[in-house]
Amino acid sequence: MSLDVAIRLTEIFLALAFIQQSIEHIDGRNKETWLYFAQIILCVLLLFGVYTPWICMALLGIALWMLSRYDGPYNGGSDRMGLLVLCSLCLVNFLPQGQWREYVFGYLAIQLVLSYFISGWVKLVNREWRNGQALRDVFQFSAYPVSEDLRALSSRPQLLLLMSWAVILFELAFPFSMITQTSLIVGLIVAAIFHFANACLFGLNRFFWIWLTAYPSLIWFQQRILDFG
Amino acid sequence: MFLMSCAERHTKNPTEHSLNEIVKRIKADFGGGREGDDGRLYMRFRLVFVHRDQRQLKQTVTFVSPAYCLSSEVAK
Numbered sequence: 524m525s526l527d528v529a530i531r532l533t534e535i536f537l538a539l540a541f542i543q544q545s546i547e548h549i550d551g552r553n554k555e556t557w558l559y560f561a562q563i564i565l566c567v568l569l570l571f572g573v574y575t576p577w578i579c580m581a582l583l584g585i586a587l588w589m590l591s592r593y594d595g596p597y598n599g600g601s602d603r604m605g606l607l608v609l610c611s612l613c614l615v616n617f618l619p620q621g622q623w624r625e626y627v628f629g630y631l632a633i634q635l636v637l638s639y640f641i642s643g644w645v646k647l648v649n650r651e652w653r654n655g656q657a658l659r660d661v662f663q664f665s666a667y668p669v670s671e672d673l674r675a676l677s678s679r680p681q682l683l684l685l686m687s688w689a690v691i692l693f694e695l696a697f698p699f700s701m702i703t704q705t706s707l708i709v710g711l712i713v714a715a716i717f718h719f720a721n722a723c724l725f726g727l728n729r730f731f732w733i734w735l736t737a738y739p740s741l742i743w744f745q746q747r748i749l750d751f752g
Numbered sequence: 753m754f755l756m757s758c759a760e761r762h763t764k765n766p767t768e769h770s771l772n773e774i775v776k777r778i779k780a781d782f783g784g785g786r787e788g789d790d791g792r793l794y795m796r797f798r799l800v801f802v803h804r805d806q807r808q809l810k811q812t813v814t815f816v817s818p819a820y821c822l823s824s825e826v827a828k
Contacts, residue, residue, distance in 0.1 A: 593754065593773075594761070594767070594769045594770070595757070595761075597754050598753050598754060599753060599757065656804070660804055663809075664802045664809060666756045727753075
């Protein structure tokens with residue numbers, strides 16, 4: 524995948540992810556509804572590649588306003604990832620053709636890899652994750668919108684222990700998926716299934732869409748490293 | 753998730769912003785309320801955090817709000 528194709532795919536995925544996020548805020552009772560309408564219009568323009576650099580800048584302006592409005596990220600990690608992808612797109616669209624664009628998109632790809640590896644490492648050094656207690660607690664009393672049927676999973680410790688270690692090992696092993704193109708595709712499919720499961724089980728739907736937006740950067744980055752080697 | 757984040761922020765460092773965001777969302781979804789002496793409906797809320805202590809689950813109330821008027825109209 525060439526850098527230009529990776530950038531274009533990232534723009535398309537980000538536009539779709541932001542449209543989905545904006546729709547959540549469209550509510551007659553919400554004073555800021557007009558701003559989310561504006562964001563949707565900007566995303567449609569981004570989707571079709573119209574005035575892309577300036578559209579990215581306008582979206583960044585809205586994202587910064589949201590940081591101020593909500594006194595931090597509205598939706599935690601997913602908003603941080605969205606901002607990282609958006610900043611990367613702003614930079615690559617304004618930087619001249621050349622190595623600096625590659626550095627920016629390479630940085631985004633490395634951040635994606637680290638997002639899995641560090642998350643796995645934090646779980647590994649946490650005793651509650653190693654013995655399955657953390658996942659039991661999540662199902663039993665977390666504030667996530669877990670359905671009552673799913674809360675019953677908290678009484679199946681063996682299954683949750685298995686799930687805990689499956690998540691830990693997958694996240695720690697993710698960087699090794701970059702060894703070959705096939706292993707990376709498999710790694711990204713497993714990662715997408717992981718995010719999809721989190722969306723279904725815990726209502727973390729924003730994470731699914733926004734993490735997908737960074738995948739083209741990693742596919743390009745791996746190809747770039749293999750070509751370099 | 754934002755509501756949870758506001759609850760955590762308000763417990764660690766109470767601000768008008770986090771309080772207003774919580775009140776705004778509760779008011780938008782709340783269908784009940786208790787009638788006050790003036791005949792209007794009021795609500796209060798508290799922030800309760802659940803945590804594990806050894807094998808037991810424990811609840812800690814970190815904040816109890818004042819009463820908020822739900823409508824300017826007198827309840828029938």
